[in-house]
Amino acid sequence: MKWFKFIVYLGLLFLLTGCWDRTELSNVSIVTGMAVDKGESFKYRLTIETTEAREMSYQTAVGLAPSTVSSIEGNNIGELTQKFNIINATRPIYSHTRVLVLSEEIVREGLLEFMDFFDRNREIRGDFAIVIARGSNAGDILKVNNMYKKSPSLKLFTQVNTMQKDWGGAPDVNLNDYTRITNSYGQAPVLPAVKLVGDPKKGGNTENMKSIDPESEIVIDSMGVIKLGKLAGYTSLYEVRDMLFVQNKIKTTEITSSCNNGKGKIGYYITNSKTNVIAKEINGTPNFHIKIKTEGNLDGTECYQNLSNPYAYKEFEESINKKMEKEIKEFVQRTKEELNADVFGLGEFLREQDYKHFKKYKDTWDDGYAKAKIHVSFNAEIKRAGLRKNRYILK
Structure with missing residues (x-):
């Protein structure tokens, strides 16, 4: 038995001779x-x-x-x-x-x-x-x-x-x-x-x-x-961010929107973002419903709303939603008319969710994307107001 172990160990030594292709x-x-x-x-x-x-x-x-x-x-x-x-x-x-x-x-x-x-x-x-x-x-x-x-x-x-x-x-x-x-x-x-x-x-x-x-x-x-x-x-860099929102690749970001009276800005720092895309062809037209839900913090405000009133945050959220929906829709339209390119990968969503109808666009997705109907909804939720509850600007 001892000789058997000795022969096995001796054989293993040949496997520990170093790298044959080493380079200094x-x-x-x-x-x-x-x-x-x-x-x-x-x-x-x-x-x-x-x-x-x-x-x-x-x-x-x-x-x-x-x-x-x-x-x-x-x-x-x-x-x-x-x-x-x-x-x-x-x-x-x-x-x-x-x-x-x-x-x-x-x-x-x-x-x-x-x-x-x-x-x-x-x-x-x-x-x-x-x-x-x-x-x-x-x-x-x-x-x-x-x-x-x-x-x-x-x-x-x-x-x-x-x-x-x-x-x-x-x-x-x-x-x-x-x-x-x-x-x-x-x-x-x-x-x-x-x-x-x-x-x-x-x-x-x-x-x-x-x-x-x-x-x-x-x-x-x-x-x-x-x-x-x-x-x-x-x-632009803002259009890049719009694309990443649709692709569900936003980790964190800062959105600047306007107060309801158009005077002053608010900052919205996103801590969590989730995008859901529903793709289906209806009556020969590809339809996409893009739902973006975000959570974040109020990251500075120049507005005069009383922050102790919960309705103030609702107004902020509506302003952010309106801004981002408009921005993303405009970029979608630009990709259709100027670039003629689906940078979002919506065609891949259609392929995964409705392959039966996607097959006809397999080699001509540009035509399908050009006539597609794309619906965008943005839902912002302000969870926190930061360290300060009351307004910094009093008026």
């Missing part, structure tokens, strides 16, 4: 961001940002650049990712990519065939954010460093996610989402759009991180709507 950290570069522009001599210009681990930590940083940005041109993105040793001394590792930036020109002309490479590649994970660089080269977005995270890619990834969670002004779209929506029959893909404010050359200077008023920074500007693989147009 000193021989690789960690890529945190990628950007694609149109090339001057070739079809594409690929830019990557690689980070310097020692400069990313405040304990080991010595004041050098926290990351390096490199660019090369070619006709195939897959080949370009393997050719960066033309510039770099170490092998790029793409598994930690956080952001993919696409130039407005690339998206507008529909040169997005390379997205198939990202979807198929085993090394690249599908959880990175995709954004459009509006009004500038995509590569320049990766050159604007900042105090937070130090790396432009890591900062932008966090910025997009935080904007979506805290206010709802940016769609949280990663590669997996983009691929799924692109291949769906009842929804048009969207991507957040960012703008470079200031001088991109100064943005790459380490002094930009040390200034309380940076000379260059990246801001979330809008949302791009993709139709048939090309950019169809942009929406």
Whole structure:
């Protein structure tokens, strides 16, 4: 029995010999961001940002650049990712990519065939954010460093996610989402759009991180709507939030509405939001009933109502409901007439709830969406008035 155990343990030793494909950290570069522009001599210009681990930590940083940005041109993105040793001394590792930036020109002309490479590649994970660089080269977005995270890619990834969670002004779209929506029959893909404010050359200077008023920074500007693989147009940040309300993706946000007399504003901070969409075709016309129910707190008021009176809150709620219903309906109409794209994914609701009638729209949902009747109801409930019960403004 002892010899049997000895032979088993000896055999297990061969399974604990280490990683056969290990790579030393000193021989690789960690890529945190990628950007694609149109090339001057070739079809594409690929830019990557690689980070310097020692400069990313405040304990080991010595004041050098926290990351390096490199660019090369070619006709195939897959080949370009393997050719960066033309510039770099170490092998790029793409598994930690956080952001993919696409130039407005690339998206507008529909040169997005390379997205198939990202979807198929085993090394690249599908959880990175995709954004459009509006009004500038995509590569320049990766050159604007900042105090937070130090790396432009890591900062932008966090910025997009935080904007979506805290206010709802940016769609949280990663590669997996983009691929799924692109291949769906009842929804048009969207991507957040960012703008470079200031001088991109100064943005790459380490002094930009040390200034309380940076000379260059990246801001979330809008949302791009993709139709048939090309950019169809942009929406405002408020319209992005309207879309997220319909999609039941609002975590928290702040709505500003007017007092009943039109003088002054009230703030409504939403702490909970729930959306229910009922989809059904009636007499040959797709019908959608979108019911949005929210709960939140009174977050400041300039109105003169007596807050000890419960009817005052009802008036506030009616003002908020009227404003949001009007806003969402106007955006729905714009998506029909100007963009001709179902960014809400209502076609997917119809497919799930009434597939019998959706089948005829399988390849022509744009026609079904154009004639669809969409009803919106918004229900706001103010649960708390904050720390102050009485009015701050007395009159």
